[in-house]
Amino acid sequence: MRRTRTDRARSRTRRPAPPWELPEFAKSKYYPWLEEMGSIPVRRVAARLPGQVATALRWAWRASPRDTATVIGLNVASAVLAASVLAALAGILNELFAEGPTPERIRAALPSLVLAGTAITARAALRTAAIRSQGRLRHQVELLAETELLGAVTAVRLESFDESDFCDAVYRGRDRGLHEAGRMIGYTVDILAETVGIIAVASVVTVLHPVLLPLLAATVLPVGWAAARSARMQYRRMRELSTTNRLLYIHTFTMTQRETAAELRAYNMRTPMLADYTALARYVRDSLLAIVGRQTAARATGEAASGAVTLATYAALVWMLLGGWMPLAVAGTAYVALGQGKAALDRLVNAVASFYEASLYFSDFLEVLDQARDRTPTPVGGPPPGPLEELRLDDVHFSYPGADAPALRGVSFRLRKGEVVAVVGPNGSGKTTVSTLISGLFAPDRGTVAWNGRDLADIDPERLRERIGAMRQNHSLWPATARRNVAMAEGETADEGRLHRALALSGADEVVGELPRGLDTVLDRRFKDGADLSGGQRQRIAAARGLYQRADLIIADEPTAALDAYAEQRLFDSLQHAARGATVLLITHRLASVRMADRIVVMDRGRVVEQGTHDELVRRGGLYAELYSIQAAAYEVPGVEEAS
Numbered sequence: 007m008r009r010t011r012t013d014r015a016r017s018r019t020r021r022p023a024p025p026w027e028l029p030e031f032a033k034s035k036y037y038p039w040l041e042e043m044g045s046i047p048v049r050r051v052a053a054r055l056p057g058q059v060a061t062a063l064r065w066a067w068r069a070s071p072r073d074t075a076t077v078i079g080l081n082v083a084s085a086v087l088a089a090s091v092l093a094a095l096a097g098i099l100n101e102l103f104a105e106g107p108t109p110e111r112i113r114a115a116l117p118s119l120v121l122a123g124t125a126i127t128a129r130a131a132l133r134t135a136a137i138r139s140q141g142r143l144r145h146q147v148e149l150l151a152e153t154e155l156l157g158a159v160t161a162v163r164l165e166s167f168d169e170s171d172f173c174d175a176v177y178r179g180r181d182r183g184l185h186e187a188g189r190m191i192g193y194t195v196d197i198l199a200e201t202v203g204i205i206a207v208a209s210v211v212t213v214l215h216p217v218l219l220p221l222l223a224a225t226v227l228p229v230g231w232a233a234a235r236s237a238r239m240q241y242r243r244m245r246e247l248s249t250t251n252r253l254l255y256i257h258t259f260t261m262t263q264r265e266t267a268a269e270l271r272a273y274n275m276r277t278p279m280l281a282d283y284t285a286l287a288r289y290v291r292d293s294l295l296a297i298v299g300r301q302t303a304a305r306a307t308g309e310a311a312s313g314a315v316t317l318a319t320y321a322a323l324v325w326m327l328l329g330g331w332m333p334l335a336v337a338g339t340a341y342v343a344l345g346q347g348k349a350a351l352d353r354l355v356n357a358v359a360s361f362y363e364a365s366l367y368f369s370d371f372l373e374v375l376d377q378a379r380d381r382t383p384t385p386v387g388g389p390p391p392g393p394l395e396e397l398r399l400d401d402v403h404f405s406y407p408g409a410d411a412p413a414l415r416g417v418s419f420r421l422r423k424g425e426v427v428a429v430v431g432p433n434g435s436g437k438t439t440v441s442t443l444i445s446g447l448f449a450p451d452r453g454t455v456a457w458n459g460r461d462l463a464d465i466d467p468e469r470l471r472e473r474i475g476a477m478r479q480n481h482s483l484w485p486a487t488a489r490r491n492v493a494m495a496e497g498e499t500a501d502e503g504r505l506h507r508a509l510a511l512s513g514a515d516e517v518v519g520e521l522p523r524g525l526d527t528v529l530d531r532r533f534k535d536g537a538d539l540s541g542g543q544r545q546r547i548a549a550a551r552g553l554y555q556r557a558d559l560i561i562a563d564e565p566t567a568a569l570d571a572y573a574e575q576r577l578f579d580s581l582q583h584a585a586r587g588a589t590v591l592l593i594t595h596r597l598a599s600v601r602m603a604d605r606i607v608v609m610d611r612g613r614v615v616e617q618g619t620h621d622e623l624v625r626r627g628g629l630y631a632e633l634y635s636i637q638a639a640a641y642e643v644p645g646v647e648e649a650s
């Protein structure tokens with residue numbers, strides 16, 4: 007196999023052995039470009055640079071045109087002042103090295119001295135103001151990036167979260183891409199300021215003597231080479247240790263998360279986890295130390311080369327001086343200018359290297375915005391046509407993105423105003439999928455779901471959901487007060503009457519009654535005085551959430567799975583009660599509780615296989631009768647007849 011330059015470089019490095027054979031990770035899909043960072047040619051970095059700088063400037067301008075203009079203006083002015091200091095220096099030296107008595111020469115140099123002093127002071131003031139504006143700009147860009155990302159991701163179609171590529175892109179953009187936005191702006195300004203600085207120095211030296219420009223270039227090039235090389239070594243180091251660093255990250259995460267804290271203790275995992283962590287961390291440390299030596303050597307080589315070229319340049323200056331081709335004042339100024347140019351180029355190369363790294367992460371952030379834009383639906387239609395009279399599903403087919411088999415295959419049934427319709431069936435038969443289609447969260451692949459005869463495709467989904475009270479199977483509590491957790495979008499402006507009614511109907515009033523600050527308690531222990539709820543208590547809050555809405559339709563998906571027998575009975579009574587003003591779609595496995603439903607829809611493998619009342623379905627002796635008899639048998643007490 008052909009050995010690459012990187013392999014050869016690696017084999018020259020003394021590398022400690024890892025503590026054990028490290029597992030092979032799948033190629034990092036989070037930062038795919040991480041692999042190529044160490045070997046990317048400098049010319050490719052240079053070719054991409056102008057476009058990336060322009061992108062960074064566009065973001066800065068959007069965040070704050072005023073601060074962007076100020077930062078750029080101040081930095082350019084400061085670079086011009088630096089050049090005028092050089093020009094003044096030429097004037098000073100010219101006068102000082104002229105013929106005549108010393109006091110007179112000093113007097114003649116005085117205007118240039120004053121000019122240089124003023125320029126130095128003004129430059130310091132400008133730099134301070136620029137740093138302040140740069141800090142302001144950075145915060146504004148970060149805020150803009152954050153709000154853009156959140157705004158874009160929350161607008162995408164729900165099924166986008168079933169696409170692993172999109173979820174990965176969101177993770178990447180949110181995890182680091184977002185935070186690189188501010189850093190990028192800082193480096194962009196540095197690049198602009200240093201470039202202008204170098205141009206200014208170059209112009210001054212060209213005016214002083216045409217031969218000085220190639221001399222300046224010859225002096226600064228080795229410095230640029232050394233800095234670029236050092237930056238590339240840094241990338242390589244990152245790549246070499248990326249597997250170990252990912253392992254360390256996983257260990258840190260496992261040892262410090264609340265989710266794993268109980269198991270870590272229950273299985274006495276603390277000591278082995280700490281031992282593994284320490285071994286890995288030592289390996290990283292030793293690998294870094296080995297590389298630090300190489301880095302220093304590279305730097306030293308670069309500096310030595312630069313020193314040699316500088317020496318040659320100074321020798322050339324002396325030679326021109328002795329030959330009378332260059333006045334002493336010009337040579338003195340050139341000496342200072344060369345030093346300034348070198349330092350500016352060193353800073354420029356470092357800024358470019360840091361900018362390039364930040365821009366790679368930032369491109370992940372931009373990608374999320376692009377992907378989100380492609381997945382954002384254009385709002386269509388208006389509100390649902392009038393209060394719900396009939397909701398109808400006709401031959402509905404639906405497959406989840408990437409799924410092998412359809413979740414729904416030709417589902418048809420209807421809900422009429424004031425009815426309680428129960429949907430039952432084995433696990434995975436498609437019950438929850440039906441409810442998400444009715445809520446307009448997904449659209450059918452074929453067939454229609456219609457509200458009073460109007461296809462949901464022609465109704466604004468947000469307006470539709472204002473009319474639906476949902477008790478979701480996979481509900482989550484929000485890190486917010488109990489009041490907001492029930493009233494949701496209405497939050498702290500909740501209608502107190504409706505709120506208390508919803509709490510009473512769901513049994514959540516007992517839960518809230520025990521909270522230290524009642525409805526104002528935050529339902530998350532990570533907050534001071536926050537509360538943790540049991541599974542059943544959480545479900546009561548979720549039920550109250552569904553009952554709080556001023557809804558035409560209540561969709562209750564397994565609303566009692568975690569409830570005790572009292573609470574379950576109470577909630578079913580409440581749903582019956584709620585159905586007097588609204589229609590109820592009840593999804594449940596508790597068949598004893600669906601006997602009271604006006605109609606029962608039985609699903610199996612994505613199809614409706616039976617429909618009817620409890621008695622009709624039992625008489626029919628199909629799937630429902632079978633499921634019901636299995637559950638009823640479990641409750642039978644030998645010798646005791648069922649009461650009804």
Ligand SMILES: Nc1ncnc2c1ncn2[C@@H]1O[C@H](COP(=O)(O)OP(=O)(O)OP(=O)(O)O)[C@@H](O)[C@H]1O
Pocket residue numbers: 168406407409413431432433434435436437438439440479
């Ligand atoms: N997000 C998803 N992505 C891919 N497939 C899914 C997704 N959600 C559900 N499915 C599949 O769709 C089918 C129907 O699932 P659904 O959740 O609607 O069933 P269910 O009848 O509500 O099940 P349960 O009684 O277990 O709650 C199942 O085969 C399930 O694996």
